[in-house]
Each structure stands twice: as C-alpha cells, then as structure tokens.
Amino acid sequence: AHAWGTLTAPRGVKLLKHTAGKTRVLSDDEESRLLAFASPALRRLIHAGLLTGFRRQELVMLRPEDVDLERGLITVAACHAKSGESRTLPIGEQLKAVLQDALSVRGAAPTVFVSGLGKPWHPVGVTQVFKATCKRASIEILSPHVMRHTFASRLTMAGVDLRTVQELMGHKSIAMTIRYAHLSPD
Numbered sequence: 001a002h003a004w005g006t007l008t009a010p011r012g013v014k015l016l017k018h019t020a021g022k023t024r025v026l027s028d029d030e031e032s033r034l035l036a037f038a039s040p041a042l043r044r045l046i047h048a049g050l051l052t053g054f055r056r057q058e059l060v061m062l063r064p065e066d067v068d069l070e071r072g073l074i075t076v077a078a079c080h081a082k083s084g085e086s087r088t089l090p091i092g093e094q095l096k097a098v099l100q101d102a103l104s105v106r107g108a109a110p111t112v113f114v115s116g117l118g119k120p121w122h123p124v125g126v127t128q129v130f131k132a133t134c135k136r137a138s139i140e141i142l143s144p145h146v147m148r149h150t151f152a153s154r155l156t157m158a159g160v161d162l163r164t165v166q167e168l169m170g171h172k173s174i175a176m177t178i179r180y181a182h183l184s185p186d
Contacts, residue, residue: 023179024142025150026050033137041116042129044102048113049147051095053155053169055082056144060121062112067091067099074099076170087170156183 026034031050035043049059054076061080068074069091078086091099102112111120115129130144148169155165162184166177 023149023153024140024146025153026142026146030137030139031150034133034139037137038133039116039129041114041121042126042133044098045113045121045126045144046130046147047098048095048102049144050150051092051098052089053148053151055148056123056126057082059113059144060111060123060126063110064103064106064112067103067112069096069099072096081170083170083172085170085172087167089168152177152180153183156180157185159185 035046038046045059048054048062049056052059052074054062058076058080061077062074063077066075066077072091073088074091074095075086075088078084081087099112102114105118106112106114107118109118109120113121115121115125126144131141134141152165152169155168156162162174162177162181165180166174169177171177
C-alpha cells in the first residue's frame with residue numbers, strides 16, 4: 001500500500017528493508033544448454049562474461065584497444081565501469097580464443113563484441129536475447145548478470161581469496177564480495 005501511495009508511514013515508524021534474494025549461478029549443465037542454444041554472437045558474449053565477470057555494460061562497451069593479447073590483459077575502461085574506476089584482468093587461454101574470434105568477426109564496429117548483424121550490441125538487446133535463449137534451453141529465465149555471479153562463485157569455490165575476487169569484480173567494498181564467502185573451501 002505504501003508503494004502504491006495509498007498508505008503513508010506514521011512518524012517514527014521505519015519501513016521494512018528489502019532483503020536481497022539468493023545469488024543465482026549457472027550450473028555446468030545449464031551453461032552447456034545455454035551455449036548450445038545461443039547464436040555464435042551471443043555465445044562469444046556468454047563465454048567472455050563467464051571468464052571475466054564483466055557486467056553487461058562492460059561487455060558491450062569493450063573496445064579493441066581495451067584488449068592487449070600480447071601482454072595478456074583486458075581492461076574495463078573507467079567510463080564504462082559501475083565504480084567509475086578502471087580494472088585490468090589477465091587473459092587466460094580460453095578467453096584469448098574467445099577474444100580472437102570476436103575481433104575477427106567484428107568488422108569495422110567500434111566494439112569487440114557484435115550482434116549477429118555485425119552491429120555493436122545494445123545492453124537491452126543482450127538481455128532480451130539472453131532471456132529468449134534461456135527459454136529455448138529450458139532454463140529458468142535469467143538476466144545476463146548471472147554470468148557475473150557464476151564467475152565470482154567459481155573463483156571462490158576454487159579457493160581464490162575474497163580480496164582477489166573483490167578486485168577482479170571491481171567491488172568498491174568487500175561487503176559486496178562477502179556474499180560469495182560461504183562457497184570458499186576454507
């Protein structure tokens with residue numbers, strides 16, 4: 001009733017806080033099915049999301065100059081990071097292959113990842129295509145943010161310390177990273 005504007009809280013009465021729901025991650029089976037039903041363009045984006053933990057906006061705005069295959073580094077530009085701070089991650093062999101593939105098909109696009117039409121992805125378009133692919137793969141309808149949670153969860157389960165996970169995720173506060181602590185083997 002308060003949200004609808006039909007009820008106001010009396011003075012001194014605090015509204016209930018919204019509690020965060022369970023952090024959803026992809027199982028190995030769901031990942032396989034999602035990739036099997038994804039177009040090649042979306043498959044590249046999903047692989048990159050699972051291997052970097054980048055936010056949707058960070059993925060679609062990634063520019064070729066943000067990728068240094070020689071030195072094995074990929075950077076989120078400060079202007080595209082939610083925190084407003086750039087961050088750099090190492091590029092492993094799997095991510096290198098995904099990035100090389102993406103760079104080879106992008107044509108003259110200003111971004112690394114392009115849609116099936118060869119145009120830069122739009123964040124809303126990514127979400128729509130991702131959700132439709134979930135539906136075709138008979139997976140609960142999820143947002144692309146599940147890739148980020150999956151990346152962090154897998155790091156934590158592999159024993160990576162929370163401080164490192166925080167840095168890779170670009171969390172300003174360790175409090176954001178703590179949600180993954182229960183997954184740590186230690």
